[in-house]
Amino acid sequence: MTRNHPPASSNNKPARPRGRDLPHTQCARCPLRANPNLRKFSAAELEFVQRFKIAEIEVQAGRVILRDGERAPHLYTVLDGWAIRYKFAGEGRRQVLNFALKGDLIGLQSALFDKMHQTVEALTDVRLCVFDRKRMFELYREHPGLAYDLTWLAAQEKTILGEHLVNIGQRPAIGRLAYIILFLFDRARRAGLTSSNTLEMPITQEDLADAMGLSIVHTNKTLRRMHALGLIEWRRNRLTILDIEQLSHLAEIESVTAQQRPFI
Amino acid sequence: MTRNHPPASSNNKPARPRGRDLPHTQCARCPLRANPNLRKFSAAELEFVQRFKIAEIEVQAGRVILRDGERAPHLYTVLDGWAIRYKFAGEGRRQVLNFALKGDLIGLQSALFDKMHQTVEALTDVRLCVFDRKRMFELYREHPGLAYDLTWLAAQEKTILGEHLVNIGQRPAIGRLAYIILFLFDRARRAGLTSSNTLEMPITQEDLADAMGLSIVHTNKTLRRMHALGLIEWRRNRLTILDIEQLSHLAEIESVTAQQRPFI
DNA sequence: CGGATTCTTGAGGTACCTCAAGTGCGGTGG
């Protein structure tokens, strides 16, 4: 676990978007649309989403995008970059809940409950599509397909968190690690961020440890052990999967299922 | 954790509703409606829900209502009784994700993803309101308020699971226990199942252990320790909270927030 | 009343933790 997180460390400053808003680009030419894993919009939906979208912003690596307990004015979709979702648990302990990659929605909790129940922080510089929270009900009223998608995305998060709960609650360190590695690799693959069996990512061993509920030291030792077994390679920001069979076996999972998922 | 769960134990039989369907009662007179924590319907919504509802069934204690990996034909709301949501993790290890009480929705995952990602099992005899999955899209098309509620409920589950993740990943045994006890008590209180500071519930120490990612033995010892500290009393199916201050302190939480929540 | 759960307690082992002290590397400034 993370010890000694400075309570108000420099990477906990409020999200001040790096600059002036970027040009309000066309949703029809949204780069996410190229991803075959993401579902297509109808013309009417596309037109609505275009109006729903307020701006595009860029958030610097290390900045907080949304903070636990605060009310966010907007809803975001990640266009590019990596973010991390976590909660603090008194005295510098941190639990990582998930990661956000391109295509992921951020801030739904705030839109529904009037405040966030987790913090979302940029791991790299992140480009975000900004949506107008106040139009949420219009979305529900006029575009049942999009409304359904929002439910779908929320339920998807819930399923993922359930699996993480199994991971942390029931598996030994090596199994947890195997699971997380496969999880990350699969998510990245769907987002088109992998090349064959390697993945470039901004995740530190500390992030990994906090996601697994293990100490950094033990995470490191487990990582080395896994390397010694010839299952992976983990060099600063670069993960290579060497034996997916063995990893799946350690994680006690069969395989990962594919499906076209929605986004906004 | 649960060791030696027989892979196909007697309480894992498919859900065969105990009997003939009960009389198709009026949603307008739904007993849940008495609970002030649950939001009111508009006349049109009430009329829709009445048609959405197919039947009422009763499931015996110990039976599985929905099984992980299977596709469920229906969506349910708990009218009465307790259920438990869990996932297995190879060789008799089980992770409890949450509990379902009156007013809770069951089977949304199956409706959205075509299969369940958790098992839901009746802890007591459970009375369920049965909804027609095939009308889901009609719900989204015609009743944006209800659609919003479904998203709300999914996001709520997700928030709860995030908190459980913090619990299991970051807290020592006594803190985990304090947290779960407060969580259960609060949920039960909202469902109107508590009387002052005591709660009658069908949860065993094994269920508790599996919810916390601890062994039964250690759960028991921690429970006794907590009793010795004068914080709680735990007698078979009966929980009494003696010192909520201390418990909150151990769990490192401030207080629990109230809000009117939706149901269907 | 007997059998099956559930709870309780003790004893001993170990997986993971904390503390501590490096090492390596990438970025920055002189």
Added chain:
DNA sequence: CCACCGCACTTGAGGTACCTCAAGAATCCG
């Protein structure tokens, strides 16, 4: 271009919180 700094990673040593195994007591149920 090199020297330095800070952060991420690595490794060892020793402690402990939690685990497993085991056996018995209490309670429930038919």
